[in-house]
Amino acid sequence: MSGLLAQMTQSSLTRLEAARARESEKALWTRVSDMPPAPALRLSPExxxxxxxxxxxxxxxxxLSANTSDVESRVTEYACGGACAVSVLTEPLRFGGQLEHLTRAARVLTPHNVPVMRKDFLIDPYQVMEGRAAGAGGVLVIVRxxxxxxxxxxxxxxxxxxxxVLLEAFDAADLEIARDVLAQRxxxxxxxxxxxxxRDLxxxxxxxxxxxxxxxxMPAGFTPVAESGVNTVNDVGTIVRLGYRVALIGTTLMNSPQPRELLGRMLSTGRQTAMSMATRxxxxxxxxxREE
Known part of the structure; x- marks a missing residue:
C-alpha cells in the first residue's frame, strides 16, 4: 500500500473510532433504515x-476552492450541466472535506434527482451507513x-x-481482485x-x-469508469473509444469558472462518439x- 493510502487508512480508522463513540452502529442503522431513498443513479442510453x-x-x-464560492452552488452547476452523479470528498486531512459537505450537496441535488456519492477512504460498513445518513446515494470502495x-x-x-458503489482499481492486480469479488455477486x-x-499514488x-x-x-458486465487524467474534450473522445462508459472528473471541473458549460461540451463529445461507435x-x- 502506498504512503498516501497508508496515511488515509489510519486517518479513516481514527475518524471511524470517533464516530462510533458518538453513535452506536445499531443506532446509526436504525436511523438510516428509516430514511427515504436517495435519488437513483441513472445512466444515459446515449x-x-x-x-x-x-x-x-x-x-x-x-x-481548488478559487472558483467555488460554496459547495451548494458548485454542485448545482454540475447537476444543471448534466452530471449523472456528484462525488463529494469527505476526507479532511488531505482533501479538505467533511461530512457536512455531503449533507449540503445532497440537500440541493435531491430536487434535481441527482445522487451524491461519498468519496472517502472507507474501511468499515459503519462509514457506508454514515454516508447514507448524510444523504449519499453511493460510495467509493477502494480495492487496494x-x-x-x-x-x-x-x-x-x-x-x-x-x-x-464505485469499486476503484489502480492496476491489473486490483482488477483481478475486483473480478474475483464480483464473480461471487x-x-x-x-x-x-x-x-x-x-493516478500514480x-x-x-x-x-x-x-x-x-x-x-x-475491466470486468465484463459492469459499467467501466475512467478516473483521473480526463482533462479535455479530446480526452473524453479518447476514453469513450477505449470503451469507458463513465468518466469521474474532479480537478478540471473544480478549476473551471464555468463548469456547467464544460460539462455540456464533454457530455456532447462523449455521447456523439459513443453513438458513432454503436452505429458503426x-x-x-x-x-x-468491414471491421478494421
Whole structure:
C-alpha cells in the first residue's frame, strides 16, 4: 500500500473510532433504515456519462476552492450541466472535506434527482451507513485498501441501503481482485460501477496510458469508469473509444469558472462518439462495412 493510502487508512480508522463513540452502529442503522431513498443513479442510453467531483483541496493540485464560492452552488452547476452523479470528498486531512459537505450537496441535488456519492477512504460498513445518513446515494470502495472479505462487507452494506458503489482499481492486480469479488455477486440486486484510476499514488502523477493498457481487463458486465487524467474534450473522445462508459472528473471541473458549460461540451463529445461507435458496430454486424 502506498504512503498516501497508508496515511488515509489510519486517518479513516481514527475518524471511524470517533464516530462510533458518538453513535452506536445499531443506532446509526436504525436511523438510516428509516430514511427515504436517495435519488437513483441513472445512466444515459446515449452511452456516456460524467460523475462530477466536488473537492476543495487535492494532494497533487493543492487548493481548488478559487472558483467555488460554496459547495451548494458548485454542485448545482454540475447537476444543471448534466452530471449523472456528484462525488463529494469527505476526507479532511488531505482533501479538505467533511461530512457536512455531503449533507449540503445532497440537500440541493435531491430536487434535481441527482445522487451524491461519498468519496472517502472507507474501511468499515459503519462509514457506508454514515454516508447514507448524510444523504449519499453511493460510495467509493477502494480495492487496494481492503481484503476481499472487507470489500464484500462494504458492498453488502451498500446493497442493503440501495446505494450504488464505485469499486476503484489502480492496476491489473486490483482488477483481478475486483473480478474475483464480483464473480461471487452475480445474483445480487445492486448497482456497481468499476473504476480505473490512472493516478500514480506514490508520485501523485497521472499515467493516462494506463486507461488504454488495461481497458480490456475491466470486468465484463459492469459499467467501466475512467478516473483521473480526463482533462479535455479530446480526452473524453479518447476514453469513450477505449470503451469507458463513465468518466469521474474532479480537478478540471473544480478549476473551471464555468463548469456547467464544460460539462455540456464533454457530455456532447462523449455521447456523439459513443453513438458513432454503436452505429458503426451495427453496420459491421449487417455487413455494410468491414471491421478494421
Amino acid at each position: 452511452g456516456f456519462d460524467i460523475i462530477a467531483e466536488c473537492k476543495l483541496h487535492s494532494p497533487s493540485a493543492g487548493d 485498501m481492503l481484503d476481499k472479505s472487507r470489500i464484500t462487507a462494504l458492498l453488502d452494506c451498500a446493497a442493503m441501503l440501495k446505494m450504488f 452475480r445474483r445480487h440486486d445492486e448497482q456497481i460501477l468499476v473504476g480505473l484510476n490512472c 506514490d508520485k501523485l502523477t497521472v499515467e493516462l496510458s494506463r486507461l488504454s493498457e488495461l481497458a480490456e481487463s 458496430k451495427l453496420r459491421i454486424a449487417k455487413g455494410e462495412v
